[in-house]
Amino acid sequence: MLFDQTEEWVRELGNTICQKVREPQIEHARSTAADYVSISVGIQTGLVEEGIDGLLALADDALYQAKENGRNQVAVNKNKVDILHSSV
Amino acid sequence: MNIIGNRKKERYKEKRMHMTLLRLPAGLPAEEKKKLEHKLFKENMQRTKLFAKLVLFFEMLLIVFNLSTAVSEGRDILSFDFYLTMYFVLTGLSIAHLTMVRFFEKGGSADSIHTRWYRKGLLAVVVLFLTWGGVVTLEDQRHYGHVMAFAVNVMCVSILFHATNRTMLWIYSLPVLVVYGGLPFFQSSADVIAGHYINLTVFLFFCWLTSRMLYAHYYKDFYQNWLLHNANKDLEEQIQKNIEMNVQLEKANKQLQALMLTDELTGIPNRRGFRDRLTEEIKRSAGTRPVAFMMIDIDCFKQYNDFYGHMRGDVVIRSTAQTIHQHIPSHAGFAARYGGE
Secondary structure, three states, X not given: OEEOOOHHHHHHHHHHHHHXXXXXXXXXXOOOOXXXXXXXXXXXXXXXXXXXXHHHHHHHHXXXXXXXXXXXXXXXXXOOOOHHHHOO | OXXXXXXXXXXXXXXXXXXXXXXXXXXXXXXXXXXXXXXXXXXXXXXXXHHHHHHHHHHHHHHHHHHHHHHHXXXXXXXXXXXXXXXXXXXXXXXXXXXXXXXXXXXOOOOHHHHHHHHHHHHHHHHHHHHHHHHHHHHHOOXXXXXXXXXXXXXXXXXXXXXXXXXXXXXXXXHXXXXXXXXXXXXXXXXXXXXXXXXXXXXHHHHHHHHHHHHHHHHHHHHHHHHHHHHHHHHHHHHHHHHHHHHXXXXXXXXXXXXXXXXXXXXXXXXXXXXXXXXXXXXXXXOOOEEEEEEEEEOOHHHHHHHHOHHHHHHHHHHHXXXXXXXXXXXXXXXXXXXXX
């Protein structure tokens, strides 16, 4: 989790981590995404007052998108928190 | 039956109380007994010092009175007078005693060998004082025939000088021998001698009783102080131990809490640790604070585990977690293992 950062900065960080995890080239013969161990990243940005649980659920949605798009990548959720979520 | 039984018990208790007035409580260690004896000795010195001053004052008065009557009666003041000589002897003894006390007070009580000599000195003074009374009493037999001089001295010593039974026996023995042995030679009436023996014996017994009660009281007082001091020391130690234990408990508690919030495999916060830090951060943030969540999954990890085994799977989780953790600046946020991989 990250505080006080712009969406671009967070996306950049996601890409960096993605790359750094691939870098040691740990063999993964059964991966459908790459030849080595890789990760999928889902990002959701927002404001604290929008509700943490809602934002977390949306970040999970973004992760699902990244997996849908073939894994080994970063996906940023453009959706905003809906009222129902924020009231939780 | 019961009432009678209780009464018997009460009476028994009373009897026991009388006895405890004389008896010393058991359990005082030898080292403490020595301390008690030393304390008692110092107090005896102080009491006898005051007494010696009084004796000195009275003897001076008696000497002046004796001399002035001699002058008014036209006797030669240089001729031998038994009582005048005895007054001078006691004056000398008192002065010697006061000098000894002064030396003792100056020298302090650090040196145990010196203290032993002062003890002997004090005993000698007391024995001489009693013997002086005995000698005067013997001479009195030729004149008034009573034993007051000796009796008064014995009473004074019994009240002023507190000591063990053994010491008291030592002190009493020589003067008593002098008086009891000398009486037949100085008192001509057999009836008076018999009366003196009986009265003196009864008197001596009560003097001993008084002296014993005073000593027992002193001993008990010392003993109780010692018990109290020990109890206080124990209590203090217990409190200190409790404080130490609390500090250790607090430390252990903190360690336990840290352990509870950390993921065992990766060393980064677990789900509970994540929630914990999250609430802390939210508490600190006021109003609209930008926040971002990054959900990360290791791709096809289930397959990795199935193919390479759980041991190598764990290694991958650990190294991935470390990579993620290392790339998040601590001021920007933190990584946690939310669950699974």
